[in-house]
Amino acid sequence: MTGLVVTNVGKKLGGSPVLSGINLEIASGELVVCVGPSGSGKSTLLRIIAGLEIPDTGAIWMGGRDVTKRSPEKRNVAMVFQSYALYPHLSVEENMAFPLRAKGIPSAERKQMIAETASMLGLRELLKRKPAALSGGQRQRVAMGRCLVRNPCLFLMDEPLSNLDAFLRMQVRMEIKSLQRRLGTTMVYVTHDQSEAMTIADRIAVMETGQIIQLASPQDLYRSPVNRFVAGFIGTPA
Ligand code: ADP
Ligand code: MG
Numbered sequence: 001m002t003g004l005v006v007t008n009v010g011k012k013l014g015g016s017p018v019l020s021g022i023n024l025e026i027a028s029g030e031l032v033v034c035v036g037p038s039g040s041g042k043s044t045l046l047r048i049i050a051g052l053e054i055p056d057t058g059a060i061w062m063g064g065r066d067v068t069k070r071s072p073e074k075r076n077v078a079m080v081f082q083s084y085a086l087y088p089h090l091s092v093e094e095n096m097a098f099p100l101r102a103k104g105i106p107s108a109e110r111k112q113m114i115a116e117t118a119s120m121l122g123l124r125e126l127l128k129r130k131p132a133a134l135s136g137g138q139r140q141r142v143a144m145g146r147c148l149v150r151n152p153c154l155f156l157m158d159e160p161l162s163n164l165d166a167f168l169r170m171q172v173r174m175e176i177k178s179l180q181r182r183l184g185t186t187m188v189y190v191t192h193d194q195s196e197a198m199t200i201a202d203r204i205a206v207m208e209t210g211q212i213i214q215l216a217s218p219q220d221l222y223r224s225p226v227n228r229f230v231a232g233f234i235g236t237p238a
Helices: 042-050 092-102 107-120 136-148 166-183 194-200 218-223 228-234
Strands: 002-013 016-027 031-035 057-062 077-080 154-158 186-191 203-208 211-216
Touching (some): 002 042, 016 186, 016 211, 031 194, 092 136, 166 194, 203 228
Parallel strands (some): 077 154, 154 186
Antiparallel strands (some): 002 016, 203 211
8 A cells, every 4th residue: 555645746835846746655654854955945855745735736645635624633644843843841651641522532542552652762761851851862752752652654754853862862862763664654754864864764855955866775775876966965986
């Protein structure tokens, strides 16, 4: 079954084209990384997939259904932003309970779902702590936990590691990859960091000025970039 299909998506913002002719097909359980310079349209594409923006042209399909006009709540999509905000006055457990409460899931079931997600992310010992008593990496894990606990079909991440230092970034990106493998989650992951893209992606979509100029596995991108821009961006030796 196909996870996500994006067909011919175009979008103008403030009168200028931000995305044009975006086509993307992501298999269920696949991790696709969108990489490209600042302003190339990565966040806008993710927001359109999440339903936070409506495209001017084209369509978004999930699990074989056209969801282009569906509200974000009805898409079963979870999104982690660069500036993930945890509720500072709530414990880790209460932060994770938040989206489940919103869905009206009863307390006993909530506890069970939170316990499972917390042990998966190594957060079991931290459930009673407030965000201020956590490290940056732990906070990031809680933000992921809060998304994962809802068991989304599709997981979207927009530069989730950019607030972490270099060492933590390496560690957390490997955790994200292994979690994604283990759960078989379909994921679109945005970054402007090519080494991050090369390490975690099943396939990479290289974006420039609102278009996907190459979509390929890390190996294929490295071996046969379509042009100088891709070669330069991926760091292929000249
Ligand atoms: P990226 O995430 O790759 O840095 P964005 O999707 O955030 O790129 O932005 C792509 C382009 O769209 C940029 O040129 C940006 O200035 C423009 N843009 C984004 N949001 C808006 C908006 N609400 N109104 C006008 N222009 C916007
Ligand atoms: Mg962005």
